[in-house]
Amino acid sequence: MGNVLIIAEHKDGVLKKASLAAFTFAKDFAAKTSGEFHILVIGHDVAAVADQACCYGAAKVHLADNQGLGAYLAESHAAVAAKVAKDISAEVVGATSTAMSKDLLPRLAAKLEAGMASDILGVNDAGHFLRPVWAGNAVVAVEITTAIKVLSIRGTEFEPAVKGDAAGDKVDVEVVVDFDGLQKRFLKFEEVKSERPELTEAAAIVSGGRGTKGEEGFKLVEGLADLLGAAVGATRAAVDAGWVPNDLQVGQTGKVVAPDLYMAIGISGAIQHLAGMKSSKTIVAINKDEEAPIFTVADYGLVADLFKAVPELVEEIKKAKA
Numbered sequence: 001m002g003n004v005l006i007i008a009e010h011k012d013g014v015l016k017k018a019s020l021a022a023f024t025f026a027k028d029f030a031a032k033t034s035g036e037f038h039i040l041v042i043g044h045d046v047a048a049v050a051d052q053a054c055c056y057g058a059a060k061v062h063l064a065d066n067q068g069l070g071a072y073l074a075e076s077h078a079a080v081a082a083k084v085a086k087d088i089s090a091e092v093v094g095a096t097s098t099a100m101s102k103d104l105l106p107r108l109a110a111k112l113e114a115g116m117a118s119d120i121l122g123v124n125d126a127g128h129f130l131r132p133v134w135a136g137n138a139v140v141a142v143e144i145t146t147a148i149k150v151l152s153i154r155g156t157e158f159e160p161a162v163k164g165d166a167a168g169d170k171v172d173v174e175v176v177v178d179f180d181g182l183q184k185r186f187l188k189f190e191e192v193k194s195e196r197p198e199l200t201e202a203a204a205i206v207s208g209g210r211g212t213k214g215e216e217g218f219k220l221v222e223g224l225a226d227l228l229g230a231a232v233g234a235t236r237a238a239v240d241a242g243w244v245p246n247d248l249q250v251g252q253t254g255k256v257v258a259p260d261l262y263m264a265i266g267i268s269g270a271i272q273h274l275a276g277m278k279s280s281k282t283i284v285a286i287n288k289d290e291e292a293p294i295f296t297v298a299d300y301g302l303v304a305d306l307f308k309a310v311p312e313l314v315e316e317i318k319k320a321k322a
């Protein structure tokens, strides 16, 4: 019996959309292995998040609510998740691959003495986990031989789960963490506040690259994004040049995204960038070089100077909206 435990992510009392991909994976995996799918919510004052996690097909939603868990720390959250994993005899413990789960899951795997596969794309008929290597240019099948397996699940590969199943039982978790004995203390969280949607949650993203030639040119990308209500993304070249903060980087060493619309402006389409956006549903590229590799993945390509094309596009969108 393959019970699956998914750690749900949340922010400001709201379940993160990113977790819905892991729910889909877990529901399918549990169905195939005749197990149960469970959800774990960890935090302080997060009963509302547990309520939001109902009806996605989980047999149980476990709620670990404790003042000491109010601020995320890998040590305390891993201790709670390890206990619940053991209590429910989980075969698989995981979460959608995000900045938080990249921090949490390796520690959890070590605690459980479990093998781990990161960024998995699916499971083959032999029960091996598929994961990308070489910037997504090859996929390997990984066999994990430990009784418990820890997985991070690539969010762009699984449709977000939809509500419609039974609520599942809500279970309070007894939190037995020695908070005073933790080797780290949470001091403060400096959040970058933005009116724009979060990159990994956005339905549309407008990204800019070195072709924008600088902070001033990059403002064209931002203006187009704001007009479309889209998130702003960037290549590593734009980030390394200091034109935009590094949390906007899309790609192998940045964020992996798959929005409905991805607009690549002045971006060549290096494999490391494609690794982070090629699963987007519709890709639009504007580049003055018709040989640019971005056009090999683009659904719509415009060979043009972005400094002319983007202002024209903005004008046309404004007219259409008027």
Ligand SMILES: Cc1cc2nc3c(=O)[nH]c(=O)nc-3n(C[C@H](O)[C@H](O)[C@H](O)COP(=O)(O)OP(=O)(O)OC[C@H]3O[C@@H](n4cnc5c(N)ncnc54)[C@H](O)[C@@H]3O)c2cc1C
Pocket: 208, 209, 210, 211, 212, 234, 235, 236, 237, 238, 249, 250, 251, 252, 253, 254, 255, 265, 266, 267, 268, 269, 270, 271, 272, 273, 276, 286, 287, 288, 289, 292, 304, 305, 306, 307
């Ligand atoms: C280990 C490793 C990890 C990496 N991780 C990432 C990653 O996560 N994300 C990432 O993005 N990169 C990553 N890179 C870097 C990657 O290899 C590329 O260098 C980078 O993506 C290039 O960014 P770019 O497309 O903005 O710049 P360039 O490759 O320089 O392309 C700029 C493009 O703009 C076009 N252009 C110029 N002027 C105009 C104009 N006026 N109008 C229209 N088009 C114009 C040019 O034709 C060109 O195609 C990584 C590299 C390594 C080695």
